[in-house]
Amino acid sequence: MSEKVSQLGDRAVSAIQNNVGQALGLIYGLGMLTWTAFNQMNSNYWSYFLTEICGLEPTVMGTVKAVTGVGEWFFVIIAAIIIERVWLKHGQYRSWLLVAPPATFVCLLMTFVDPVFLDMGAKTAWMIFFQIVGGFFSSFFMIAATSIVPVISRTEADRTLLSQRKAQGNMLVKVLFAAISLPAILAINGLVYRVPAGENAQNAGPAGFTVLALVFGIIMIVMFVVMYKRIDGMDPTQKICEERAAAKKRGEKVPPLAAGEKVGLGEMLKYWLTNLPAVIGLFAEIIRFVAQMTIQSMAMYVFTYAFGDVAMAAVMLTACNVTGLVATFVSEPVARKVGIRATYLVGIGVSFAFSVVCLFVGASSMMAFIVCICGIYFGMNFMNGTMMGMQSNAIAYGEWRDGKTAKAFIMSTFQWCPKIANAVAGLLTGFGLAAIGFVSGMEASPELAQGMVNIICLIPAVCFGVAFAAFFFGYRLTPKKMERIAVDLAAREAEKGADGK
Missing domain, CATH: 1.20.1250.20 (MFS general substrate transporter like domains)
Structure with a gap:
């Protein structure tokens, strides 16, 4: 890298140094x-x-x-x-x-x-x-x-x-x-x-x-x-x-921007759909939100019918948020050390592991259940902490590969995640409750408790398992690759600046 950087001059060297304090x-x-x-x-x-x-x-x-x-x-x-x-x-x-x-x-x-x-x-x-x-x-x-x-x-x-x-x-x-x-x-x-x-x-x-x-x-x-x-x-x-x-304010006629400066709708779709890391990242984020919304929507049911203490639902969600906050601080030095991709995968893996553990021990005691759900939140906030960096790397990759990208359009697709996940989680939990024979007001039983714990843990476990495989094989933007992309983009910027003089 250093040899290539030295060939680019001061402008390119500046371009690949950290720009955000x-x-x-x-x-x-x-x-x-x-x-x-x-x-x-x-x-x-x-x-x-x-x-x-x-x-x-x-x-x-x-x-x-x-x-x-x-x-x-x-x-x-x-x-x-x-x-x-x-x-x-x-x-x-x-x-x-x-x-x-x-x-x-x-x-x-x-x-x-x-x-x-x-x-x-x-x-x-x-x-x-x-x-x-x-x-x-x-x-x-x-x-x-x-x-x-x-x-x-x-x-x-x-x-x-x-x-x-x-x-x-x-x-x-x-x-x-x-x-x-x-x-x-x-x-x-x-x-x-x-x-x-x-x-x-x-x-x-x-x-x-x-x-x-x-x-x-x-x-x-x-x-x-x-x-x-x-x-x-x-x-x-x-x-x-x-x-x-300023030219318009002076009354001057301003020509339209050159066609190359803007991205048409067809190009937006092309740059998004052919950018595998961006599509895989979107899929993984939808998975994260499906898991999170399943837990949030099922918490009241579990604490009402499985544990008979509805007030503890608020305690658990508060504990989850505090755990998530801690995870965002822990994941920062990890991401700096091993990179965004590896940190995101660690988050998926931790959430998957606690989901599986919860399937087996979650119904045994309220404290075991709360600890497992907090563990899931810890992993999800490893993902959350690197999510925007993961998206931005995918955009840089697309720009490096195609010479052009649709940043706003690709970033907007990640705004769909909670909306899509809300609908999916609603369907899964609704059909899940019907499948275990739940009727509002029914008497609690060990079978009902285990059924509800299965829903709140099995759906996230399957989601995280699929997400881990998809992200591991589909999102290959390692720190080394991103370093090379940064150098190449810096070289292009330097050449563009030299041509403009």
């Missing part, structure tokens, strides 16, 4: 953390808000969530195409970090407002409209924020740092959100409606939910503005976009 990694992690906090309002409280505050029937609430889920999935694709084709003033990716968060904030805040002046049909339409539009705008800055990783990073170490900070921020905020959100809602409602916290203060009105969403949303906007300012000059399209915007 701890300060940028921290700002990036905090920005993504604040979005997770704002989005946790939707994940944790929106269903409850729709039925208990807005008065929608449970079936209507279910319909609203189904319609908005399909709508958001569709608009993720549209947002990715727009990012690839429409370059705004401050860069193809960077611009959206400034424009999209305020629009997202306004729309999603409206989903935590009770429009009492509307009838139930109009309320339903209100919620569907603002949720889908808010999800649409959030797709812009989330795709841009993840697409900027392969843009501003030059080495696997850069991608590891950004990926770990995102994962650490996400896990940290989930732990903190679980601790402070409900007490904050109860306290705000207690002040506004003068209802004691112990007397269902959460149902007194929308104020607690609205104010908390308002606070999290404002913090999110501020942090994305900070991130936008911090990556000034790091989006390679920024200069050309700002020059074109």
